Amino acid sequence: MPRQLDSGDCLLHLILADSELELVPREIASHRVIRWNAHRRGRRPTEILLDSSVHYPAMRKLPDWTRRGRPDIVHFCLLLALDAPLNREGLLREYVHTRHDKLITLDPATRLPHAFNRFVGLMEHLFLTGATPPDKPLLRLEDAPLADALARIKPTRTISFSHLGRRKRWKDIYRGISRDDDVCAIVGGFPHGSFISDVEELSDEIICVDPEPLHAPTVVTRVIFAYEEALGIMEARQKR
Numbered sequence: 689m690p691r692q693l694d695s696g697d698c699l700l701h702l703i704l705a706d707s708e709l710e711l712v713p714r715e716i717a718s719h720r721v722i723r724w725n726a727h728r729r730g731r732r733p734t735e736i737l738l739d740s741s742v743h744y745p746a747m748r749k750l751p752d753w754t755r756r757g758r759p760d761i762v763h764f765c766l767l768l769a770l771d772a773p774l775n776r777e778g779l780l781r782e783y784v785h786t787r788h789d790k791l792i793t794l795d796p797a798t799r800l801p802h803a804f805n806r807f808v809g810l811m812e813h814l815f816l817t818g819a820t821p822p823d824k825p826l827l828r829l830e831d832a833p834l835a836d837a838l839a840r841i842k843p844t845r846t847i848s849f850s851h852l853g854r855r856k857r858w859k860d861i862y863r864g865i866s867r868d869d870d871v872c873a874i875v876g877g878f879p880h881g882s883f884i885s886d887v888e889e890l891s892d893e894i895i896c897v898d899p900e901p902l903h904a905p906t907v908v909t910r911v912i913f914a915y916e917e918a919l920g921i922m923e924a925r926q927k928r
């Protein structure tokens with residue numbers, strides 16, 4: 689259970705943007721691979737999550753098909769973020785924004801299933817009902833472009849991460865951030881390519897942290913760790 693917030697505590701908002709998380713699009717729902725997979729799982733074809741590791745043969749007709757259907761990236765990133773000491777301190781807020789402008793808001797107390805198939809089932813329920821689990825929803829899904837998400841969060845600083853950004857060292861990223869600030873960090877929830885949303889327009893800064901494109905989960909853990917270090921959160925925890 690995350691610690692109760694002290695008044696004046698600042699938050700890090702983490703958005704996984706343009707994530708490749710979606711239900712099977714109607715235009716490929718009748719493909720035999722999709723029908724077979726849906727039948728096996730006892731669901732309608734358009735009620736299962738698109739997963740390139742299973743639906744690859746059906747996806748060639750889709751625009752951007754080489755990057756779509758990657759719930760594994762979202763699963764991996766969220767498991768790491770929710771377990772981070774910053775989240776345990778109640779100072780992290782996680783959001784997943786998708787290519788179709790769906791926005792998932794997670795309660796910091798969310799405990800995601802580690803098993804991928806159970807995560808997929810949870811996401812399918814979320815896409816179909818808008819909130820899950822049914823008794824006490826911890827995840828909520830709504831329609832919201834990235835700009836609307838930021839308008840709601842109202843961060844004092846928005847930092848996006850891209851290997852096409854301006855080079856910066858991790859220790860300099862949060863320099864000058866104080867406990868009065870709410871920072872929003874945007875990391876792409878896709879395997880390759882560029883942001884679809886107009887991240888440049890929405891960010892104060894776009895930062896590159898490595899000469900090579902890194903995997904999103906690697907960047908997510910470091911975005912959080914660098915923030916913990918910059919605000920002395922790990923030091924404070926060690927003294928407890």
Ligand SMILES: C[S@@+](CC[C@H](N)C(=O)[O-])C[C@H]1O[C@@H](n2cnc3c(N)ncnc32)[C@H](O)[C@@H]1O
Binds near residue numbers: 852879897899902
């Ligand atoms: C697998 S990458 C997508 C590849 C993409 N070509 C890119 O812009 O880095 C997923 C996300 O991780 C972050 N990322 C990956 N490599 C990065 C780098 N060298 N510097 C900053 N962010 C990076 C970006 O947010 C990116 O959208």
